[in-house]
Amino acid sequence: MNTNKISIKSPATIANLVCGFDILGLALEEPYDIMTLENTDHPGLEIIHLDDHGLPTEPAKNVSGAALLAMMEELNEVPKWKLTIEKRIKPGSGLGSSAASAAGAVFAANKLLGSPFSNDDLIRFAMFGEKVASGVKHADNITPCLLGGVTLIRSIHPLDIISLSAPELFITVVHPQIEVRTADARQILKKEVPLKQAIKQWGNIAGLVAGLMQGDHALIGRSLEDVIIEPVRSILIPGFEETKRRSLEAGALGGGISGSGPSIFMLSKEEKTAAAVEQEMKQVYAAIGIDFKTYLTKLNMKGITTF
């Protein structure tokens, strides 16, 4: 490996996993961003976007840049880097686009520096990128992006990250091309929840964790129920109810809003079920007349990888 330059794939992620608002997330095989970080001989952090998403390239305002600056501040060093980003995960899709940028950048930088930092450190730095993107330091996309698989963030202060074992899962995603801003999606949530609903929710979370760790697909499916967030947020996503209903009829285990939306994801035990779900999704959004993109992919057990 040329230690002056590193290229990585940084995967899309699904946060919340229906009942696990703010604590659970998983990584997808696709889509992913491609990023290259290389050493230069002059102080500064140059950011080049090979995509046309119109993202800021000024380091402090760029998600990757903010995460890298946080890392270099801890080292008390001035960066001498050029970062090239080919962003394939569309910003605002609800698929962890900003997390892929933030986690990918610090992962690459840590490799170039000779790996002085732990995963917990990298998550901490990457959260500065998330703050630039949404105003909130959250880790439920960053963590599965970095580590792969399904991850639990038990606590952010102090950071307590647990990787959960999980069976093979096929994942179908539809991204209706409408805008749902993370900040708006947070705004509409009620600040208080009825204790009865909270109890139902934590039964489902416990069931989902147990189902994943036991490899019990039926239990995973039964536990993918959200009585608190989904009823409020799904209103922002045209076609949500129909997509969910038809996906379940096609055999999906369950699913819901990816992160704060607008993407919708469905988990399936078999690839052919996931493919049937994709057909339903296409039909729903073609009929509504909203532009959309679908992905038929799998649970990604590796997280960010070099290539």
Next chain:
Amino acid sequence: MNTNKISIKSPATIANLVCGFDILGLALEEPYDIMTLENTDHPGLEIIHLDDHGLPTEPAKNVSGAALLAMMEELNEVPKWKLTIEKRIKPGSGLGSSAASAAGAVFAANKLLGSPFSNDDLIRFAMFGEKVASGVKHADNITPCLLGGVTLIRSIHPLDIISLSAPELFITVVHPQIEVRTADARQILKKEVPLKQAIKQWGNIAGLVAGLMQGDHALIGRSLEDVIIEPVRSILIPGFEETKRRSLEAGALGGGISGSGPSIFMLSKEEKTAAAVEQEMKQVYAAIGIDFKTYLTKLNMKGITTF
């Protein structure tokens, strides 16, 4: 085995497990009730208590009786039984005394009848007993009592019970002999909880389930935190804060209120730690001047057993 008569041990249980209000429970090796059910040649259900707790013996008002009547109603049969109960789990202790009576009775009856019923059926019948005791049909003591180990009740309607694997755990319990009625302990809970606290709680529940299933004692300890119920209910239990603080200092993984109290339990990885915790508990309540009883026991993996 004489099929006209059966004797069983029905164990004490701890519901809630700090962060898992209404969904988690575990069974203890001690204390336990001893019950004998025998066929008679005349219609009716005779209940005899060998203890001095002053519990009603009229079947419809007795916890065991109500559970047995629910079972016989489903069979459309008139019971011809004599039930003898030696109740060693003190009613009102928060250690699942009523659940032991209800679950023990239906377990024994099912054996005498040739096991026509599933565990789910037995849990359903036993909940009629819980309703007599506290006015609420809950299953978080009944289920671990019957099945042993740590159990998750993901949902009551429909009933969805999951047994969670768990490492060996030593459990210290102190029962301060004050009265906390389950109905009162429910009454003082707030009907609404802040979303932020709910999120913290479900992070802990997910962490506890993962910790148990991974056999990660440190994670179990970190997850034994309740930001919703304990701050309210612990006010009803003199000495709670001091018991908890000193138990943690003595090396306990964590713990809290057993069920709706007043008993307090602490989990430990090692037996000697659990013994040190017991000493702290004794000192706290001796100093306060409240009568108390302590138990040094283990996680019971078998649930109800015949002997």
